[in-house]
Amino acid sequence: MLVCWMLLAGCGDGNTSDDRQARVKPEKLPGQLTYQRFCFSCHASGAAGAPRMGDMAAWAPRIEKGEDALIESTIQGIPPGMPPRGMCMQCSDEELAATVRFMLNVSR
Numbered sequence: 001m002l003v004c005w006m007l008l009a010g011c012g013d014g015n016t017s018d019d020r021q022a023r024v025k026p027e028k029l030p031g032q033l034t035y036q037r038f039c040f041s042c043h044a045s046g047a048a049g050a051p052r053m054g055d056m057a058a059w060a061p062r063i064e065k066g067e068d069a070l071i072e073s074t075i076q077g078i079p080p081g082m083p084p085r086g087m088c089m090q091c092s093d094e095e096l097a098a099t100v101r102f103m104l105n106v107s108r
Contacts, residue, residue: 030098031095031098031100031101031102031103032102034088034091034096034098035099035103038087038088038091038099039086039099039103048081049081051107053103054106054107056107056108058107059107063108067100067104070100070104071093071096071100074086074096074100075093086099
């Protein structure tokens with residue numbers, strides 16, 4: 001019995017638990033977590049007129065305004081559909097900017 005246990009204990013893929021965790025939980029891109037927590041509900045469905053992620057035609061006129069204008073619109077909000085800060089009142093301006101950049105990169 002002890003021999004069987006020793007043989008099984010030696011089996012494995014050679015990866016440490018840290019290696020396995022890295023594969024299971026990949027790091028998110030900057031802005032991705034904020035998008036998933038606060039922006040997804042509208043920008044995945046197009047609710048309240050929000051441009052859908054990946055919809056290049058919907059994003060094109062917004063992209064033409066420039067990244068800085070989009071970041072400012074995110075911070076200030078765009079009535080009636082886009083609330084200020086995308087409802088992420090605890091997000092810093094830098095976090096919101098990273099989220100805008102993440103969304104733009106996916107939508108180009």
